[in-house]
Amino acid sequence: xxxxxxxxxxxxxxxxxxxxxxxxxxxxxxxxxxxxxxxxxxxxxxxxxxxxxxxxxxxxxxxxxxxxxxxxxxxxxxxxxxxxxxxxxxxxxxxxxxxxxxxxxxxxxxxxxxxxxxxxxxxxxxxxxxxxxxxxxxxxxxxxxxxxxxxxxxxxxxxxxxxxxxxxxxxxxxxxxxxxxxxxxxxxxxxxxxxxxxxxxxxxxxxxxxxxxxxx
Numbered sequence: 001x002x003x004x005x006x007x008x009x010x011x012x013x014x015x016x017x018x019x020x021x022x023x024x025x026x027x028x029x030x031x032x033x034x035x036x037x038x039x040x041x042x043x044x045x046x047x048x049x050x051x052x053x054x055x056x057x058x059x060x061x062x063x064x065x066x067x068x069x070x071x072x073x074x075x076x077x078x079x080x081x082x083x084x085x086x087x088x089x090x091x092x093x094x095x096x097x098x099x100x101x102x103x104x105x106x107x108x109x110x111x112x113x114x115x116x117x118x119x120x121x122x123x124x125x126x127x128x129x130x131x132x133x134x135x136x137x138x139x140x141x142x143x144x145x146x147x148x149x150x151x152x153x154x155x156x157x158x159x160x161x162x163x164x165x166x167x168x169x170x171x172x173x174x175x176x177x178x179x180x181x182x183x184x185x186x187x188x189x190x191x192x193x194x195x196x197x198x199x200x201x202x203x204x205x206x207x208x209x210x211x212x213x214x215x216x
Contacts, residue, residue: 032047116147168191
């Protein structure tokens with residue numbers, strides 16, 4: 001009886017300590033990277049589809065940002081729209097409308113970039129979401145995943161992706177992939193290895209009719 005009572009005291013004490021600890025954040029932060037290199041700009045209408053879906057899933061306290069992948073992506077200038085949603089529904093609706101307008105302007109004004117700095121974009125995404133400190137951190141990468149770095153740019157920088165969910169979207173096949181499918185499969189495998197070795201979780205969603213898979 002004494003032993004059983006002692007166990008109950010220990011359990012109760014542990015529960016009390018947990019209750020008195022730091023509150024667990026329930027909000028989410030989503031950062032979407034959009035490839036704007038070469039002919040991939042022709043996919044921007046599909047990117048808008050993903051953005052609109054994500055906006056519909058955002059709740060009060062959630063954060064959403066959209067940035068471009070171009071020649072040099074490790075820059076706040078690449079962020080085309082960003083918002084943390086208000087608790088008031090009327091304000092949230094206005095925030096979502098403003099967000100969509102900013103994205104439409106981005107789509108209308110975007111011109112193809114010569115290079116594809118995916119790593120720089122990821123570094124910027126990690127910095128942004130870590131600063132916001134959401135409970136869940138998701139990076140969406142809308143790209144064919146073929147990285148091309150301009151001469152002189154150093155991207156030999158370790159990624160710190162512990163606690164991050166990375167989802168590659170609309171990974172289109174290039175002309176050379178049709179000749180040698182190993183190129184396409186190799187790109188997917190290389191990025192998966194890089195992300196998982198950096199502590200992140202990796203998924204690929206190419207079927208944009210199944211967007212429910214992109215967010216937890």
